[in-house]
Amino acid sequence: MNFQSFNPPRRILMGPGPSDISPEVLAALSxxxxxxxxxLFVSMMDEVKALLQYAFQTKNEFTIALSAPGSAGMEACFVNLVEAGDKVIVCRNGVFGDRMIQNVIRSGGEAIIVDSPWGRAVEVDKVEQALIANPDAKCLAFVHAETSTGAVSDAKVLCALAQQHDCLSIVDAVTSLGGIELKVDDWGIDAIYSGSQKCLSCVPGLSPLSFSEKAVNVIKNRKSTVQSWFLDQSLVMSYWSGAGKRSYHHTAPVNSLYGLHESLVQLQNEGIENRIARHKEQHEMLAKGLAKLGIEFIVPEEERLPQLNAIYIPEGxxxxxxxxxxxxKYNLEIGAGLGDLAGKAWRIGLMGYAARSENVALCLAALExxxxx
Amino acid sequence: MNFQSFNPPRRILMGPGPSDISPEVLAALSxxxxxxxxxLFVSMMDEVKALLQYAFQTKNEFTIALSAPGSAGMEACFVNLVEAGDKVIVCRNGVFGDRMIQNVIRSGGEAIIVDSPWGRAVEVDKVEQALIANPDAKCLAFVHAETSTGAVSDAKVLCALAQQHDCLSIVDAVTSLGGIELKVDDWGIDAIYSGSQKCLSCVPGLSPLSFSEKAVNVIKNRKSTVQSWFLDQSLVMSYWSGAGKRSYHHTAPVNSLYGLHESLVQLQNEGIENRIARHKEQHEMLAKGLAKLGIEFIVPEEERLPQLNAIYIPEGxxxxxxxxxxxxKYNLEIGAGLGDLAGKAWRIGLMGYAARSENVALCLAALExxxxx
Incomplete structure (x- = not known):
């Protein structure tokens, strides 16, 4: 056995994530x-918290970066908010809605599944019917931006429905945060998780997380202990409770948090509205070029994510x-199809730092x- | 809100971890x-696997780096090996033995607690009595190197006892891996977890993990589904199953794994025996200096960890x-006491890259x- 240092090439990352990362964020890691x-580190964590509040557009005191990837962030939401026997309405229109169902079941809850077609937004009517048919449901869970299909769902309307029916909303914002409009407080989202490696353009491995006061109270008033020690947010809360009051839970991933801090400073400097506009602009350039190549989108225009373009692989x-x-040939990564779309689709990501004219131009030329x- | 990039000072890390990191590992991160x-990344993961097998001294096919800190590695062991009603004998001689008990309970198991004094090794006689009194116990769990007290336990003897009594052994090697002798195959360890940020001198956030074939079979033959989706090792196994056969589970923490790869290449180049000898040598230099200052160790000499020196805070x-x-004044970090030892002890770490003569000399001079x- 005689292994050498690993020296990866410089790829251009236009898949479903991880996305391209700015030189500044890469430098922060080391x-x-x-x-x-x-x-000094505790102060930096306080800044991460404030910057995440800005990214999520929330004043939620409980806003943190979980020390694990987005799928652990998803589990953290379910395992803390769902107790044995709780009913959760889960919208499924892709791989990640399906993963939510697994999480509800493993948390001891009962999943009421609302299916919408893959490649389409969650159907609001069906969700409303499910809410009416299940007045005892505790939560409504859905994916804001389905990474497996490139479809966006109407988070604002779905969260309003959840509130009308006295349900907590659990929102997957892994691919949406920093890429499209997302207003946690205005929309009344109760629990939301994301990933560091998508439109925030940080390295993978962290999951931004925010809980409303209502969600925090539900956790504080649980009848049973959270089944996971690592993901028990009543313990993690004290860990992120701010300078001076911090209690030990686990060793934070220090350098990854440097990267997240830097990527959030970049988001602050660019401004969320500008970043959202940039994603849209680059998406339009890409869509125009793809049309010229005769390539078709899977998702209808009004339900399309600018930051994740799922397209049909041309026949043959x-x-x-x-x-x-x-x-x-080009060091260019685009994504394969996932789940039902495996072998049928490509996914072209324009996330965060990757959403740049030079990337779009390269991608179109290389694809041609x-x-x- | 106007936050700036975070520029940490260069600290000398001689606490209980994270430990000092070599310039090469820091560079690998970016x-x-x-x-x-x-x-190319999948091939690198194969190398990480082989290098971890070397570090653990095992041929276990299931040897991986979990995408989360050591405390998630601990939970991964319990949540996969313990089912509702299973009896687990847990040795407690510090904070982390206590955390194991929480994990057993949250996994639905019954914890049989064997207490030994804080600052001492686990008492083998007591463990044997517990094994005899509980012939139906499924696992024996203990901490090899207690990070909270600086005491080492006799892992070889404890694992042999577990085998005699037909129990799976679960070993916490967070602070021991790479710092003292640890032979997973020779000692017949069934499940073991560690952390990246101790004697491997990588950044915090990853948990090396290895399961024997026997442990893997127990997981494969579980009656119930593992309660955690993220930590379900039957899913993670396929994720780390090697080039070509890899199936998607979550997005790996790419850059942290670059760092782990580099730190393991450094371990390979130094040689495990040499690294263990270096820890011992530096510990002896430190112990000599502390004696001159009239400072006393908490742990008796024969049960002391060279890489984690717990000492009494002098009176007054x-x-x-x-x-x-x-x-x-010195940018030097030493650790506070934890749990029962809070306010009574300091913990001086000599872990991995930190175990150097210049650090020991500085620490003694600064302490004086x-x-x-």
Whole structure:
């Protein structure tokens, strides 16, 4: 056994995440490690909290970055808010809605499933019917931006429905945060999780998380102990409770948090509205070019995510062959289809730092070249 | 709100972890991000697996780095191996044995607690009595190197006892891996977890994990579904199953894994035996200096961890004042006491890259200065 240092090439990441990362965020990762209880680090965590509040557009006191990927963020929401026997209405229109169902079941809850077609938004009428048919439901859970299909759902309307029916809303914002409009307080979202590696353009491994006061009270008044020690947010709350009052839970991923801090400073400097506009602009440039190549979108225009473009693989074209060609010739990564769309779709991400004209132009040129081969 | 980039000072980390990190590992963190399904990244994960097998001294096929901190690694062991009603004998001689008990209970198991004094090794006789009294126990769990007290327990003897009594052994090696002798296969350890930020000298946030074939079979033959989706190792197994056969579970923390890979290459290049000898040597230098200062160890010599030196705070000395003095004047971090030892002890870590003569000399000089103030 004699392994050498790993020196990855510079890829252009236009898949479903991780996304391209700015040089500044990459540089932040290799700053000197400090102790996770160092007063300077604790202050930085306070800043991360304030910056995440800005990103989520919330004043929620409980706004943190979970020390694990987005799928752990999803589990943190369900495992803390759902107790044995609780009914949860889950909207499924892709892979991640399905994963929510697994989480409800493993948390001991009962999942009431509302299916909408893959590649389409969650159907609001069906959700309303389910809420009426299940007046005892505790939560309504849905994915804001389905990473597996590229469809956006109407989070504002769905959360308003949840409130009307006295349900907590649980929202997957893994791909939406920083990419499209998302207003946690205005829309009355109760529990929301995201990932660091999508439109925030940080490295993968952290999950931004925010709970409303109502959600926090539900956790504080649970009858049973949360089944997970690591994800028990009543413990994590004290860990993120701010300078001076911080109690030990686990060792924070110090350097990844440097990266997240830097990526959030960049978001603050750009301004959320500008970032959202940039995603839309780059998406329009991409869509125009794809139309010229005769490539069709899976999602109808009004339900499309600008930051994740799911397109049909043209007839007779070899999926893997094209993706490998792009990767090997151009160092360009685009995403394969997932779940029901495996082998049928590509997913082109324009997330965060990746949403740039040079990337769009390269992607279109490279794709044209690949299809001509 | 107008936050700036965070520029931490260069600290010398001689607490209980995170430990000092080599410039090479820090540099590895900021290499370009690649996709988590990129063939080059999948090959790197295969190398991480082989390097972890070397670190653990095992041929276990199931040897991975969990995408979350050591406390999630602990939970992964219990939540996968323990089902409702299972009896688990847990040895408690510090904070982390106590955390194991919480994990057993939250996994639905019954914890049989064997208490040994804080600051001492787990008492083998008591464990044997518990094994005899509980012939139906499924697992024996203990902490190899108690980070809260600095005591090492006889993992070899305890695992042999577990085997004699047909129990699976679950071993916490968070602070031991890479610091003292640890032979997973020779000692017959069934499930073991560690942390990236201790004697491996990588950034915090990852948990090396290894399960014996016997443990893997127990997981495969569970009657119930694992309560955690994120920590369900039957799903994670396919994720780490090696090039070509890899199936999607979550997005790996790409850059943290670059760091772990680099730190394991450094372990390979130094050689485990040499690293263990280095820890011992530096510990002896530190112990000699502490004796001159009249400072006493908490743990008797034969049960002392070289990499984590728990010492009594001299009478009349202000705990926090001294630690702040060291941090502010010398950029030197030493650890506070934890649990029963809070306010009574300091913990001086000599872990991985931190176990160097220059650190020991600085620590002794700075401590002498602080005590004279």
């Amino acid at each position: 700053r000197p490690v400090v102790g996770h209880l160092d007063p 074209v070899d999926d893997a062959k094209v993706r490998n060609y792009l990767l090997n 070249d690949a299809l001509n081969q | 290499r370009p991000v690649v996709g988590h399904l990129d063939p 000395v202000d705990d926090a004042k001294v630690r702040n003095y060291l941090l502010n 200065d602080a005590l004279n103030q």
